[in-house]
Amino acid sequence: MSRWNGNQPIEILTLEIEGELFAVEAKHVREILDLVPVTEVPNSQPFVSGLINVRGKVVPLADLRIRFGMQQKPTTVHSRIIVLELDIDGEPLIAGIRADKVYEVTELSASALQETPKVGLRWRPEFISCIGKRGEDFIVVLDIERIFATSTQPTNNASLDQHAA
16 A cells, blocks of 8 residues: 655645645546445445446445534535545555535645644544645545555454544
8 A cells, every 4th residue: 555655745635624725646536536326235334335337347336424523414516526535454445535625736845744743633544645725725635545545454342433533
């Protein structure tokens, strides 16, 4: 999995979830879609509970709100699906994530990036690659491969609840 190495700029896609500014590395982004019909999968993990059709391929759809312990909210006219190409444990994976808004692809210089603080965040630090600063805004750059990789491993719900609080 790719982690921020501290001395290279990164190209990111910025997005909003629950009023928070996040980013995924642009190298993972395949395309951005308007909302499409979702087929719910009974007895699946809440984080990845649906499937979508992307150009004839069945693609799992994840909801980062659930992964981060945020409240579920209805989609809006600004909601989008970001289709990602990931490498999970050496295996390619195409997956989608929901976003309340998608903004832009931009580059953050190495000097604008910092390591993830070990305290003070409401998200699990292992899900964050680094923190970027642009103007007065902080951008949480997600380690999207790790988020998906850990969703395939058994989790301790108490541990998740503790980190989500």
